[in-house]
Amino acid sequence: MATQVFSIPKSLKKDVKYSFCPGCDHGVAVRLVAECLDELGLKENTITATSIGCSVGLYDFIDIDAIEAPHGRALAVATGVKRANPDKFVFTYQGDGDFASIGWAESMHSAFRGEKLSAICINNTTYGMTGGQLGPTTLLGQVTTTSPTGRNIEYYGYPVKIAEHIALSEGTAFSARVSLDSVANIRKAKAAIKKAFEVQMKGLGFGFVEILSSCPTNWRMSPQQAHERVRNEMMPIYKLGVYKDITA
Amino acid sequence: MSHIVIDEKRCKACYLCVNECPKKLIKISNKTNNLGNRIVEFDDPEHECLGCAMCATRCPDLAITEVYKG
Numbered sequence: 001m002a003t004q005v006f007s008i009p010k011s012l013k014k015d016v017k018y019s020f021c022p023g024c025d026h027g028v029a030v031r032l033v034a035e036c037l038d039e040l041g042l043k044e045n046t047i048t049a050t051s052i053g054c055s056v057g058l059y060d061f062i063d064i065d066a067i068e069a070p071h072g073r074a075l076a077v078a079t080g081v082k083r084a085n086p087d088k089f090v091f092t093y094q095g096d097g098d099f100a101s102i103g104w105a106e107s108m109h110s111a112f113r114g115e116k117l118s119a120i121c122i123n124n125t126t127y128g129m130t131g132g133q134l135g136p137t138t139l140l141g142q143v144t145t146t147s148p149t150g151r152n153i154e155y156y157g158y159p160v161k162i163a164e165h166i167a168l169s170e171g172t173a174f175s176a177r178v179s180l181d182s183v184a185n186i187r188k189a190k191a192a193i194k195k196a197f198e199v200q201m202k203g204l205g206f207g208f209v210e211i212l213s214s215c216p217t218n219w220r221m222s223p224q225q226a227h228e229r230v231r232n233e234m235m236p237i238y239k240l241g242v243y244k245d246i247t248a
Numbered sequence: 249m250s251h252i253v254i255d256e257k258r259c260k261a262c263y264l265c266v267n268e269c270p271k272k273l274i275k276i277s278n279k280t281n282n283l284g285n286r287i288v289e290f291d292d293p294e295h296e297c298l299g300c301a302m303c304a305t306r307c308p309d310l311a312i313t314e315v316y317k318g
Contacts, residue, residue, distance in 0.1 A: 001318060002249060002250060002251070002299070002316035002317060002318040003316065003317055003318050004314060004315070004316055004317075005299055005301050005315050005316065005317045006301040006304040006305070006312070006314060006315035007313070007314055008310055008313055012310075016310065017257075017258060017309075018308070018309050018310070020308065020309070021260075022260035022261060022262040022285075022308075022309075023260070023262035023264060023308060024308055025308060026308070027307075027308030027309050027310065028305075028306075028307075028308050031310065183268065183302045183305050183306055186305050186306070187305070216262075223262040223263070223264050223308075224263075224264065224267055227264075
């Protein structure tokens with residue numbers, strides 16, 4: 001008798017079809033969020049504040065209440081939602097351009113205030129939806145449509161290391177960086193997302209996960225090559241690991 | 249008998265599952281779906297599938313909808 005070891009998470013909408021490009025890791029990240037909502041039994045009690053960018057369509061995929069925030073302000077909106085409804089579970093799902101560029105102030109100050117929120121940031125080192133421009137996390141030397149000779153320090157400065165910065169805040173309960181380049185890392189990513197959700201449920205503080213993801217379309221690579229780039233170029237700079245965990 | 253179920257309409261032909269399967273049981277087929285993608289197919293004549301669900305974990309588009317083990 002065969003037992004079922006994998007099924008589509010129940011928190012996802014019926015017959016959901018992602019709008020992401022072929023091979024994009026956003027699909028995996030959305031599924032992991034849905035699996036965590038399933039396992040923690042949060043679906044009926046959750047409100048999400050969504051961002052602008054490729055991450056925008058979360059409410060089209062996950063069957064939960066959602067509020068659309070202005071660009072970068074997802075955590076500011078989420079703060080209001082959580083303070084008005086302290087018994088609800090509130091999380092944001094953002095890209096690196098949304099979280100760390102236009103929304104850096106809102107994101108950091110949510111962590112400083114120790115808001116009882118969970119935030120997920122997808123880092124693909126570029127602005128995916130608008131056509132692959134240079135973003136705050138673009139690696140040194142990386143060629144994008146707005147840095148055709150590669151990112152150089154004199155002109156553009158250094159890439160932002162989000163998980164480390166969030167971990168410095170005293171209001172942060174959990175901060176980790178994970179990757180989706182391999183199945184083993186996908187399983188670790190799910191554990192980290194679950195932990196970031198649990199610290200909010202226990203009321204301990206701000207839970208944050210930065211997820212290294214691929215963007216085959218804007219990197220001009222095959223999905224397989226894009227994962228190799230995550231492994232060989234991104235992971236030596238953006239080191240994986242748990243940077244803060246007050247429950248450990 | 250371990251096996252997987254593929255939803256052909258969701259496949260976007262990224263072929264990440266083809267490389268992920270430890271037994272190389274997922275192959276690129278000659279069929280095209282409604283999105284115009286040349287989809288993958290599960291080909292396991294010798295019942296080698298482990299039911300490890302690595303293909304489903306890797307698939308970014310939920311095209312591998314069910315995995316059975318045993």
